[in-house]
Amino acid sequence: MSTPDDPAGDGGVVAALEEHLLGETPWLTQEEVAERAGVPLATANELWHLLGFAHVPDDEAAFTTADVRALQLTNDLIRLGILSQERQDGLVRTWGRSFARLADWQVALLASVAGELGADPTEGLLAISDEALPRVEELQSYVWRRHLLSASARLLAEQTSGPTASLAVCFVDIVGYTSRSRTLSDRELVSWLESFESTVLGLTVDRGGRIIKNIGDELLIVADSPEAMADLALELTRRGADPEDPFPAVRAGIAYGEVVTRLGDVFGPVVNIAARLTSVARPSSVLVDLGAYEALTGREDDESDEHTGTYRFRRLRRVSVKGYSRLKVWALQESPLQR
Known part of the structure; x- marks a missing residue:
């Protein structure tokens, strides 16, 4: 409950955190921030919203000199031509989403540590953040x-192909996620998902791939090598099918071809096809499209099944999914010779 001495009704915790994290108590309105930064108020408001922050009343003193500096830096990037209007919207929005998610996780982690130490949640959070945040920031x-550095190396390697690149794209989906999640507490669900993502991340990095994003119970992964992606998908489904392995059962869909890369994300028909294949795959199975089949076998479309030294392909009936009618699909399995 709020009082004149505690308008937020939180015992003054948020005010203390504001001063602690921002370096001073907020004392500037948005108009004053924009004026001090030499940036039009409309531009300042637009950037604030793109970053995912809530609307602030015109007369509310919710800003500090750190906000002035942030606007000045943004203005410098615009003046240098780094942030055009088109880039500005996409990049700033991506920053907002990424840091909002990271901050949620970090605050939950610090609060959990404070609770384990038996400290008061509010005072404990302040004390731990004082010790931890400089190290976390560094x-x-x-x-x-x-x-x-890694992204720069990829960009230089793909420079001749412009904004597109030939990639193997894979979606990995947890089987029975909805029913399993209903049996878990919030903490258990988070722990389960983090364990899943951690395992997939380790196996992905080992094969030279990278996780683009998670979409609920589904992960979007890309790799330069279709063989690396096939090995990864087969390993994930193998582990998920092992009753002795705590890793959940999964299904996967792989497509290979030209994709558009932008701000760390990937777009295009190849991405859409991989998603559609995953949606129709059976538990513990891997489906591949024509592009992936040809890349893995070195052969053009063939109506028969195919065996290579590494993989076995079983031709399926053509699949019709949203946006794509009669897709050519193969079930991918490890060759018996590899077992």
């Missing part, structure tokens, strides 16, 4: 720079 910057 580590975060290190990880970002490492990924920036």
Whole structure:
């Protein structure tokens, strides 16, 4: 309940966190921030919304000098031509989504640690953040720079192909997620999903692939090599089918071909086809499209089944899914010679 001395009704915790995390108590309105930064108010408001922050009343002192500096830096990037209007919307929106999700996870982690230490949730969160946040921030910057290096290397390698690249695209979907999630508490569900993503991440990185994003109980993965993607999908379905392995049962769909890459995401028919194949795959199975079949066998479309030294392909009846009628599909299995 709010009071004159505690308008937020939280015991002053949010105010303390504001000063702690932002460096000072908010004292500027959005108009004052824009004026000090030399940025039009409309532009400042647009950037604020793109970052995913809530609307602030015109007369509310909700900002600090850190917000002024952020606007100045953004304006510098616009002036240097780094952030055009088109890039500005996409990049800033991506920043907002990514950091919002990261912040939610980090705050939940710190609050959990405070609870385990038996500290008061509010005071404990402040104390732990004072010790942990500088280290988290430094580590975060290190990880970002490492990924920036990897992304730069990929960009240089694909420079001749423009914004498109030939990639193997795979969706991996947990079988029976809805029914399983109903039996778990919120904490157990989060732990289960994090364990799933952690396992997939390790196997993906080992094969030179990368996870683009998670969509609920589904992961979108890409790899330069169709063989690496096939090996990954077969390993995931094998582990999911093993009753002794805690890894959940999954199904997967793989497509190969030209995709559009933008801001760390991938788009195009190849991505759509991989998603559609996953939706019709049976539990513990891997389906591949014509592009993946040809890349893995070195042969053009063939109506018969196919065996290679590494894989076995079983031709299925053509599949009709949303947006695509009569897709050519094969079930991918590990060759008996590889077992």
